[in-house]
Amino acid sequence: MHKTADVIIIGAGIIGAAAGYYLAKKKLKVYVLEKKYPCYGSTGRCIGGIRQQYTHPLSINVMLENVRTFSTLKEELGKDVEWYQGGYLFLAHSEEKKKTYLDAIQIQKGYALPVRFVSSDDCTQIVNGLNTDGLLGGAYCPTDGQANPFAVTYGYLEGIKKLNGNLFTNTEIAKINTTQNKVVSVITTTGDEYFAPIIINAAGPWAKNVAEMAGINVPIDPERHESLVTEACERLFDPMLVDYRADGCYFIQNYGTGHFIGCYTPVPNDPGDHINASSEFITEMPRRMARIVPRLKDIKVIRQWAGSYEMTPDGNPIVDKTSIDGFYISAGMCGHGFMFGPGLGKFMAELVTDGKSSLPLGDFALNRSFGKTETMK
Amino acid sequence: MKKNTVICRCEEITEQEIVAVINQGYTSLDEIKRILRCGMGHCQGKSCIMIIARILSRMTGQQIERIKFPTSRPPLKPIPIATLAKYHQEHA
Numbered sequence: 476m477h478k479t480a481d482v483i484i485i486g487a488g489i490i491g492a493a494a495g496y497y498l499a500k501k502k503l504k505v506y507v508l509e510k511k512y513p514c515y516g517s518t519g520r521c522i523g524g525i526r527q528q529y530t531h532p533l534s535i536n537v538m539l540e541n542v543r544t545f546s547t548l549k550e551e552l553g554k555d556v557e558w559y560q561g562g563y564l565f566l567a568h569s570e571e572k573k574k575t576y577l578d579a580i581q582i583q584k585g586y587a588l589p590v591r592f593v594s595s596d597d598c599t600q601i602v603n604g605l606n607t608d609g610l611l612g613g614a615y616c617p618t619d620g621q622a623n624p625f626a627v628t629y630g631y632l633e634g635i636k637k638l639n640g641n642l643f644t645n646t647e648i649a650k651i652n653t654t655q656n657k658v659v660s661v662i663t664t665t666g667d668e669y670f671a672p673i674i675i676n677a678a679g680p681w682a683k684n685v686a687e688m689a690g691i692n693v694p695i696d697p698e699r700h701e702s703l704v705t706e707a708c709e710r711l712f713d714p715m716l717v718d719y720r721a722d723g724c725y726f727i728q729n730y731g732t733g734h735f736i737g738c739y740t741p742v743p744n745d746p747g748d749h750i751n752a753s754s755e756f757i758t759e760m761p762r763r764m765a766r767i768v769p770r771l772k773d774i775k776v777i778r779q780w781a782g783s784y785e786m787t788p789d790g791n792p793i794v795d796k797t798s799i800d801g802f803y804i805s806a807g808m809c810g811h812g813f814m815f816g817p818g819l820g821k822f823m824a825e826l827v828t829d830g831k832s833s834l835p836l837g838d839f840a841l842n843r844s845f846g847k848t849e850t851m852k
Numbered sequence: 853m854k855k856n857t858v859i860c861r862c863e864e865i866t867e868q869e870i871v872a873v874i875n876q877g878y879t880s881l882d883e884i885k886r887i888l889r890c891g892m893g894h895c896q897g898k899s900c901i902m903i904i905a906r907i908l909s910r911m912t913g914q915q916i917e918r919i920k921f922p923t924s925r926p927p928l929k930p931i932p933i934a935t936l937a938k939y940h941q942e943h944a
Contacts, residue, residue: 512883519886625886633876644883706894706930732889752925758940761933772937775930778896780923 480506480640482827483661483671485648485685488518489624489813490805491677492631493820499638501828506640506669508661510647513632516679517812518624520750520782522702522736524715524727525814526563526619527588530579530850531791533838534811535586540818540834545622548817552630556622559730561713563619564593564601565851566767567611568720576614579851583616590616602712604770621715623731624813631820643669651688657800658689673827675803680748680783682806691797693841695807697783699745700738701756705774707733716767724763735774739763740852750781784810788845790852794819795841796826803827804841809852859907860900862893870904874911881905882922891922894930 482498484491487509495505509515525545527538544551545558567573576592583590593601595610632642650662651674660670678685680697707729715727726737739760757779765772787793787807792815794805805823808815822832837843855868865888873887881904884890890904891897901921909916 512880512886514886515882629887644880705933754926757926758936758943760936762937762940765933765937772934773932775932776927776936777894777930778892778925779927780925 478668479670480504481671482506482673482675483508483669484675484677485661486516486677486679487513487628487632487642487644488516488677488679489628489631489816490679490808490819491675492628492635493816494675494677494805494823495640495820496631496634496638497821497824498827499635499640501824503828504639505635506671507632507635507642508646508648508663508669509642509644512644513642514625514628516681517783517785517808518628518679518816520702520780521624521810521813522727522738523621523624523729523813524563524619524725525621526616526715528563528565528579528583528590528614528616528619528851530582531838531847532582532586533834533836534791534849535583535588536834537815537818537822539586539588540821541814542618542620544817544821545620548622548627548630552634554626554630556626556630557731558620558622560618560620561715561727561730562601562615562617563717564598564714565614565717565719566598567613568609568718570611572719573611575850580614588616589618590614601714602716602768604711604768606767606769615714619715621727621730627813627817648685648688651685651802653689653799653802656798658802673801673803675805675823675827677805679806679808679812680785682785682804686797686804689797689799689802691799691802693793693804693807694788694845695785695793696746697748697785699747699749699781700740700784700810701753701760701779701781702736702738703757703760703776703779705735705771706777708774709733711770718763718767722763724760724767726764735764735771737764748783750783752779752781789847790849792819792839793841794823794826794836794839797841859903860888860890860893862895862899863889865890865900867907870907871911874908879908879912879914881908881919884908885922896924897922
């Protein structure tokens with residue numbers, strides 16, 4: 476087999492699949508190398524939410540592009556990806572949280588985002604059966620939404636195959652070869668060598684290990700987050716509900732199937748790439764869900780699992796070239812990889828072929844100060 | 853078996869759909885599950901996953917004992933949200 480391509484992408488999650496697809500559309504021969512199978516990492520373990528409600532200008536711009544991209548993905552990939560604009564509703568249970576949202580809305584309005592602060596009563600109009608105890612209202616953006624991470628990722632990968640590229644599963648890399656500060660090839664754990672002048676590190680939770688193979692240090696560290704899914708039921712409400720209290724959670728009813736799917740952010744955080752499921756989560760998460768929407772009480776939980784958030788110091792991704800010629804990185808998505816993925820894939824393709832992207836990604840640079848943290852994490 | 857025989861009853865996936873995905877080159881149960889959702893529904897694969905493993909074995913020649921099965925995760929059977937929440941309150 477001929478093992479030379481124009482671009483090698485390490486990791487078949489949404490980040491690698493989307494970047495690979497837009498590079499293949501620019502007539503480059505793309506090989507995607509995946510250590511297990513597509514979506515094994517964070518993409519296949521996420522809950523599929525897509526929102527524009529951020530405070531960092533670059534994140535808002537990237538997400539505006541993503542909502543445009545998701546809106547046309549069915550036509551682009553020739554398959555239904557279950558894109559549905561049911562909105563996101565961030566609940567405020569304290570004056571402090573309400574102010575955080577109002578400040579965020581001020582920023583977001585500058586980008587023409589149709590976001591508004593809605594009263595507690597309005598919240599119950601949007602989510603029938605919502606518990607309004609202590610609720611001061613919420614930040615609501617109806618054009619946020621959801622899609623199916625598997626459908627999107629496999630859709631992009633099939634696109635790459637049709638565009639003269641290829642996907643290699645069960646193909647884990649052990650070494651990156653460079654010469655005169657330029658990438659040459661990767662060597663797999665079974666000793667195979669794949670050559671390309673461009674290598675993109677899209678290895679998600681393992682991006683730090685992959686970068687180290689080229690002698691680059693990146694501040695990306697995985698943390699475990701847990702999730703659960705319920706049985707399917709009739710449609711109860713549209714938006715992703717986000718409860719930002721210390722013992723809050725977030726969940727959404729899957730548009731395509733009717734299952735409720737959700738998770739919470741562990742306090743304290745749980746560093747490492749382990750993805751075992753805990754008995755603490757499967758009892759605590761239902762308590763938090765039933766507190767917000769009591770009428771979910773009779774719906775049955777069918778599965779729990781876990782996945783990695785790959786965190787950077789400021790909660791924003793790293794999308795950049797590196798000090799090694801031809802070696803790029805798109806990782807450290809901090810739990811937002813699925814929603815960021817398609818747009819970042821387009822911008823990465825531009826960065827590789829034109830030397831810069833149409834949307835300047837300076838605030839996602841590898842060598843930034845990491846000082847300004849995202850308040851809508 | 854007829855081509856339109858439903859293999860995964862929870863997600864209503866037929867043999868024909870499973871065969872098509874295997875023919876696309878996805879030859880692990882984990883990939884078939886993620887593409888078609890078979891095994892992601894109410895029974896979590898208890899009724900269909902062995903049948904899919906047999907189809908995979910027949911089509912690829914892999915011995916069934918060597919086929920890797922998707923991870924089993926709690927709960928063993930579906931449990932209502934209220935029951936789980938109550939357990940937490942009583943044991944916290």
